[in-house]
Amino acid sequence: MTTDVNVPDIGDFKDVPVISILVSVGDTVAAEDPLIELESDKATLEVPSPAAGVVKEIKISEGDKVSEGSLIMVLEASDGASDAPAKAEEKPAEKAAEAPAAAAAPAAAAAPATVTDAGFNKAHASPSVRAFARNLGVDLAKINGSGRKGRIVRDDVTAVFKAEAAPAPASAAAGASGGMGIPPIPVVDFSKFGPVEDVEMPRIKKLSGPALHRSWLNIPHVTHNEEADITELDLYRRELDEAAKKEGYRVTLLSFVIKASVSALKTHWEVNSSVHPDGDKLIKKDFYNIGFAADTPGGLMVPVIKGADRKGLVEISKELGELSAQAREGKLKGADMQGATFTISSLGGIGGTSFTPIVNAPEVAILGLTRSKIAPVWDKGSETFVPRNMQPLSLSYDHRAIDGALAARFCATLKFLLGDVRRLML
Numbered sequence: 407m408t409t410d411v412n413v414p415d416i417g418d419f420k421d422v423p424v425i426s427i428l429v430s431v432g433d434t435v436a437a438e439d440p441l442i443e444l445e446s447d448k449a450t451l452e453v454p455s456p457a458a459g460v461v462k463e464i465k466i467s468e469g470d471k472v473s474e475g476s477l478i479m480v481l482e483a484s485d486g487a488s489d490a491p492a493k494a495e496e497k498p499a500e501k502a503a504e505a506p507a508a509a510a511a512p513a514a515a516a517a518p519a520t521v522t523d524a525g526f527n528k529a530h531a532s533p534s535v536r537a538f539a540r541n542l543g544v545d546l547a548k549i550n551g552s553g554r555k556g557r558i559v560r561d562d563v564t565a566v567f568k569a570e571a572a573p574a575p576a577s578a579a580a581g582a583s584g585g586m587g588i589p590p591i592p593v594v595d596f597s598k599f600g601p602v603e604d605v606e607m608p609r610i611k612k613l614s615g616p617a618l619h620r621s622w623l624n625i626p627h628v629t630h631n632e633e634a635d636i637t638e639l640d641l642y643r644r645e646l647d648e649a650a651k652k653e654g655y656r657v658t659l660l661s662f663v664i665k666a667s668v669s670a671l672k673t674h675w676e677v678n679s680s681v682h683p684d685g686d687k688l689i690k691k692d693f694y695n696i697g698f699a700a701d702t703p704g705g706l707m708v709p710v711i712k713g714a715d716r717k718g719l720v721e722i723s724k725e726l727g728e729l730s731a732q733a734r735e736g737k738l739k740g741a742d743m744q745g746a747t748f749t750i751s752s753l754g755g756i757g758g759t760s761f762t763p764i765v766n767a768p769e770v771a772i773l774g775l776t777r778s779k780i781a782p783v784w785d786k787g788s789e790t791f792v793p794r795n796m797q798p799l800s801l802s803y804d805h806r807a808i809d810g811a812l813a814a815r816f817c818a819t820l821k822f823l824l825g826d827v828r829r830l831m832l
Contacts, residue, residue, distance in 0.1 A: 409457055411441065411479040413472050416451055417740030419444075421471040424478075426530065433461045434484060442466070442478060443536075453478065460484045531558035540616065542567045610705035621767040626805040629762040629774075632817040634824040636662075636778060637795040642827050650723065659797070660698060660752050660775070661723045665830050666823040667773065668694045668715045671748060674816045678747045680768040681807050688807055697746030697766065698726065700733040707733045708766065710746045754778065760800045770807040771816075774800035797824065 416422065426443040429435060440452040459481035466478050529546030531539070535558055539546050544563050551558035596602045607615075639662060647657040671678040671694055679688040694715040697708045709729035711722060732738045749772045751763045758776035765772050776798045782791035799820060803813050823829045 407483045408462060409459060409481045409483070410477055411453075411456060411481060413444075413453060413474050413476045413478060415474055416444070419451075419740060420473045422451070422473065424466055424468055424470045424472060427464065427466070427468055428530070429461050429464075429479075431461050431464060435459065435461065435481070444472065445536075455481065457481060458484070529558055530556055535560055535563060538612075539563045608704040610702070610707060614705065617767075618764050621764055625765050625767060627762065627765060627802055628805050628810065628813070629760075629800055629802045630810065630813040630817055631760050632799045632801070632814075632821055634797045634799060634821040635783065635794050636797045636824050639824055639827045640778070640795050646719070650720075655724045655727050657719065657723045658726065659754065659778075660750065661719050661726060662824065662827070662830070663750060663752075663773070663775065663820075664696050664698070664711065664714055664722055664726075665719060666820055667696060667748060667750065669823055669830065669832075670816055670819040672715070673819055674812060676807055676812060677771045677803070677816050679770055679807060681770065681804065685806075691747050693747065695745045695747050697743075697749035697769075698729075699749070699751040700730045702734050702736075704736070707738060707743065708746065708749060709733055709738060709742050710744065712745065749773070750775065758798075760798050763800065763802045765802055765804055767804075770804040771813075772802050773820075774802065776800070 422444040424442055425445045428440050428442060435441065435455045436458045437456065438454045441455050442453045444451045444453065460483075461479060462482040463480040464478070465480070466472060466476070472478065529536070529549070530551055531546055536546065538560060539558075542563065544567050546558055546563070549558050549562050549566055550556070552562055636659070640659065643657055643659060643662060650657045675690055676688060678691050678694065680691070682689055693713065695710050695712050696714045697710045700707050700709055709732070711717070711725055711729070714722065717725070729738070729742065732742070746766065746769060749763075749766050749769060751772060752775040753761065754775050754777045756777070760776060761774050763772045763774040778795055778797040780793050781796045783794040783796070784790075785792045799817055801813055801817055808816075
């Protein structure tokens with residue numbers, strides 16, 4: 407009896423490359439054993455075996471691109487195959503194999519490795535170990551794994567990293583530089599100065615960190631700061647919020663900023679665009695999907711409100727609450743965080759006066775909000791200072807697509823719209 411193994415639901419990802427095939431024809435596998443690894447631009451994914459059996463056929467090769475439903479393997483039921491014994495046997499074997507990792511790995515790292523994507527993707531390692539190695543800049547292709555069937559384990563990566571980070575001779579260190587000719591940050595042994603502890607970074611930060619680094623290095627960032635008078639708007643918001651509480655949702659300032667941002671993006675379409683891969687054109691987008699940074703126990707996530715131009719304040723407010731709750735509970739799907747054309751990062755509930763948010767490429771701008779404040783503003787009519795509720799705005803933008811004058815005009819439009827809630831209906 408045979409079983410076809412297809413790619414399961416992997417969210418909104420399509421044509422995802424196969425970076426590693428973890429089994430061979432004739433191997434016996436248990437249910438949930440990893441069979442292949444896929445790597446999208448968001449994460450590395452393992453495809454588990456749907457049942458116990460023997461691998462009869464492998465229908466794909468490394469480098470092939472697959473989507474949900476693609477046939478990858480054929481399993482043949484084996485006599486006496488059992489999920490539990492297979493897993494029980496694997497754990498002690500792998501644990502025993504990992505023990506000498508610290509001693510075995512340094513031998514594989516006689517010299518600092520040069521990371522190559524082609525070799526890296528063929529390495530026999532789990533997604534978590536692969537991500538760990540990417541963050542450290544360790545080339546998995548140069549490591550002889552000490553785990554079961556030569557699988558690279560975390561200790562192997564750590565040992566190689568420590569070996570490569572060992573202080574170099576003065577002459578060599580003087581000429582050393584990181585990627586793109588940027589000198590690396592010196593490695594410091596902090597244990598010489600006091601107690602230290604390595605604390606694992608949350609998975610979200612591991613995945614978002616390299617993307618933010620890439621954006622920061624590739625995009626010429628500039629930040630424009632502005633203040634909007636939201637005195638009347640916030641009074642109206644409070645009225646709406648009191649009524650909304652009775653129906654189980656909240657109306658926050660972010661809902662109004664999303665509405666105002668869509669109107670401003672329609673006026674200044676370049677802020678809603680992307681730089682074309684050839685660098686000579688802008689991709690004009692006639693849709694408005696607004697991402698917003700959500701604070702979660704594992705780090706920041708960016709859910710996206712799709713078609714924000716077609717939604718009213720109530721619908722946006724409810725969707726903000728629902729997506730934020732899903733983010734905190736770890737229930738967001740890949741599709742919930744894709745397709746944004748403009749992002750808003752709000753720190754208003756925490757504080758601050760301004761900051762420089764990093765543009766979330768391939769977007770070309772991101773708006774930062776900090777806490778509003780009551781400040782004296784000159785009133786021409788009464789010729790005196792009056793207290794007004796002022797909202798700081800920080801727009802970071804890609805200077806290739808947006809120049810300073812356009813950024814100032816965009817923020818001026820936002821300021822105008824937020825200054826009178828009636829303008830949002832125009």
